[in-house]
Amino acid sequence: MNSPAPNFFEAPQQQSLPSSVDALSRSIGLLCINGYGEGNPSLPFLGTYPRTHQVNDVIPQRTPVPTAWFGDSMEAAQNPFLEQRVFAEPYNYGGSSGFVDGSIDPWMPQQQDGGAGLENYGVHQFSNLGFPKDDSFLSNAKTQKGSMEIQKSLNSNDDMKLMMTYMKAVPFTVPLMMDQHGCHVFMKLLDFCSDTQLRFILAEIIQNIALFLEISSSRSGSKSLKRLIKRLQKSPMLAVLINILANEFYPLMVHPIGSHVVLECIDTLQPQQNELLYLKSIEHCLELATNEFGCIALNIFINHSKGPYRYKLLSSISNHAVYLSQDPSGNYVVQNVLALENPCCSREICSQLKGHYARLSMQKGGSHVVEKCLSSREMMKHVVEDLLNTNQLIQVARDKFGNYVVQKALQVTKRAESSQLHQQLVSVLKQHKYALQYGYGKNVWHAIENEKNAVVDHSE
Structure with a gap:
């Protein structure tokens, strides 16, 4: 044998x-x-x-x-x-x-x-x-009264009661985690478990990947996993959980509830503990950014990220600014990176978008990105110059999205250091006065007229 x-x-x-x-x-x-x-x-x-x-x-x-x-x-x-x-x-x-x-x-x-x-x-x-297995324990733990009684017994400092509760709870780890009352029993049990006992609990949770994803995507299950992450914060067992989260990174991040489990790691753990998650975020950043739910999770991920991988993630997004700015979801990620006011990333985005500002201004998502660029003093000059150098400025001013961009450009160039740009912009627009009398162009022309009236009132 x-x-x-x-x-x-x-x-x-x-x-x-x-x-x-x-x-x-x-x-x-x-x-x-x-x-x-x-x-x-x-x-x-x-x-x-x-x-x-x-x-x-x-x-x-x-x-x-x-x-x-x-x-x-x-x-x-x-x-x-x-x-x-x-x-x-x-x-x-x-x-x-x-x-x-x-x-x-x-x-x-x-x-x-x-x-x-x-x-x-x-x-x-x-x-x-x-x-x-004791089915009556699970039934009891799933009721509000039973859950509170079990939690109370765990607080009694009675080793025998704690041991018996642990023995009864472990076979039902997963259903407890996913129940609105049972999850409180699970989370309370974590506070009293030794590392050895936690190993058995973790083994129950990760025994099947489909089941793990189901736990992560339920409200109570997600809450339970977040507590487990905090409990394992200083344990070598954390690496096992991070490994699984990294392997299932994309399906978790595009789920409105499952993403909370990954984001708990980014918010709670040290960068070196999250290394695999950061690598996966860079690998999947474009897929996430262009997903309806993934873009929201990715923005939170970015805002809470720390360490050297944060800049690598931001760089990856900045390098694909044109592609993302045109996407209904991706444009929010570009806006979020611009809002961080990271000089290196802002310069890279500005460079990538050069020659594309007019076209982006006439898109719903892209127009928001261009307005965000105009809000940056460092980028504003490049955006306005790019618009002035194109033969599409009047087309942009008459567009249902673009007119907001031109109004924003008129507003931000009023500053003393940008007065010359402002005068150039107004001069070009006035040459097409009649074209701006109709449709969305009226909004731009009214902005110019209101500005002129404000100057007259001020001089009086």
Whole structure:
């Protein structure tokens, strides 16, 4: 018989009650993560390893978590919950085996009568980690009253109550997270869990990528994940979660609720912890910027980003300013970058848009970008000169969007340092007085007339 692959926990080989370290190891031997097998770079291991449980092939083969991911299990030796769990309830550990080698899992209770054991419990009565399921706990946690009672018991500083609540909650981690009342139980439990216990909770959450996305896209699930991120802030387990968020970066960022999970990382964690997320933001910035929901999430991402990757992201957007300015969603991202008043980015955008200002002024989204450029003292001169050098100025002034751009140009060039530009602009427009008497051009002509009247009133 071939020996198991190295760096993975073996199936239990004896029936004696384990030490806390052995118990942790055996439980982790059952820990499986669906969707992270060969060819998937989400987690730092490849290949598959046969499952240790015989459950009539109801559960598909999955990829077990390597011991390296869980770190030293010596922490379990100081964990009273792991030590007490074996004796938590008066189960008979005799009876039928749950393992291919005939041994039993001491963390998985057998029937007291020593009868059919696992066969009569059914697969649905146990979580992937071997925790017994108590459906009444979930039903209770989903009610407002029950949720408050469970949270109160967690605050009681009673180790036994905490241990029992943890054991009952872990199999229902996902439904608790996604329920409006159950999520409060989940978040309260995080405050009292040790790192070892958090590993089991995290394993339940990431066992299936489709389920993880479903959690992220629900209001309560998103709130629960945000709390988990804060709880893992100083834990090496955070890297596993960041890995998954990075792999699913685009679908999360274009979801109005799922994006909150990624943005929580940017808002809460250090730049080096978010490195993978920053790299993904640069990779997907154009796709996000041109998406109805993605552009909103990307703008928030930009505003909260820190460190060297922030400038790389801004540069990527600035280099594609023409393309984005013409897009119904992308123009908002360009406006947001301009509003940051970063000199390097503003100059790059100004350079990219040169020769395109007139055309952009006659587009709904583009006109907003041009107005934003006119609001910048550094860029204003270049925009007005570009408009004056084109033969489309009057066409812009008569356009339903462009007339606002010309009015803005008249307004910002009134300053003393720009008076010469202002005079040139007014002079060109006056040459086409009759063309501006109709349609949207009237708005521009009225602006010129009002300015003249204001000067007369001031002199009097």
